[in-house]
Amino acid sequence: MSTLSGKEFATTIREDVTERAAKLAVDGTSARLAVVTATADEAAAWYVRSIAKAAEKVGITCDVVDLGAAATGAELAEALTALSADDAVHGVILQTPLPDGLSVADLASNIVARKDVDGSNPASLGRLAAGLTAFAPATAAAVVALLEHHEVELAGKHVVVVGRSTVVGKPVAHLLLDRDATVTVCHSKTADLAAVTTTGDVVVAAVGVPGLIKAEHVREGATVVDVGTNATADGGLVGDVDAAVAEKAALTPVPGGVGPVTTALLLRNTVEAAEAATQRVAVPGRRRQPSWRR
Ligand SMILES: NC(=O)C1=CN([C@@H]2O[C@H](COP(=O)(O)OP(=O)(O)OC[C@H]3O[C@@H](n4cnc5c(N)ncnc54)[C@H](OP(=O)(O)O)[C@@H]3O)[C@@H](O)[C@H]2O)C=CC1
């Protein structure tokens, strides 16, 4: 069956972001993303580097604020609060994992909603669930965008999401409901996973267990989105979906599927936040120059 690549789509998104960042620069605004990190985790460090590199390529300035693996909750909260108040910064993300005992949801509450470009503030998830405007977590948005890009029908279809995390499973379920899909969410206590997933027209695997979703979990002709990014011993990357699934279903690859789209959407959210910030300045008394002056 077909491979639902994310690479070309991610390139298209980045081209759009590049244009929009350049337009902002002409008007004197440099789109800026701050990544707050407090971990020695190698995978997290790789992800932060890849965000910084991708940001630079599209003309977004990326500040990595590394507080070290010994950072306290108070230090993290203070950094996030300061970045939320800093007019030069348009997007703020809090990288996981965090030092032991600290809660992402708790700390991300300090990221002001308009800069919450990875939808980590629980208020953003609440707004999403309530049908209000909010940034969705970039990965959840990437799942839906990738399906729409490949013209996979969602309205009236049964979508089975495996995984119920705050960063992927739950927000993706809300985004799919908004597209009129019938959504079932599975997790580690689901009694008979295959019995549920085989009823899915679309299956989204966001688990973190290599090869968990096997051919027997998937209906012939289904569409499968593999969100998993599991490091292998030899430094490679594998998803949550077994390779044999590709023989009976359309499948997003790992690497080259959801991952690149996630990073591209994070950058798009940042440029959107920067655009919104320049609009917000246009209040009486701080009027922008008329268009013919710009
Ligand atoms: N490409 C990207 O941009 C991103 C990729 N990822 C990747 O996606 C995967 C999931 O990430 P994340 O959501 O943060 O992970 P979490 O560990 O937070 O959540 C995993 C979910 O999978 C469920 N689960 C675990 N084992 C099973 C099982 N045997 N059967 C059914 N469900 C199971 C858990 O259930 P329970 O709730 O009961 O514990 C949980 O809901 C990881 O591989 C991660 O690296 C994550 C974010 C972004």
Ligand SMILES: Nc1nc(=O)c2c([nH]1)NC[C@@H]1CN(c3ccc(C(=O)N[C@@H](CCC(=O)O)C(=O)O)cc3)C=[N+]21
């Ligand atoms: N709040 C939060 N938001 C996240 O978005 C988030 C997170 N936490 N925690 C960690 C995971 C991991 N993650 C990846 C994103 C892109 C690729 C990616 O682009 N990977 C390339 C492959 C790179 C390679 O080949 O090594 C690809 O899939 O093609 C990978 C992993 C986001 N995460």
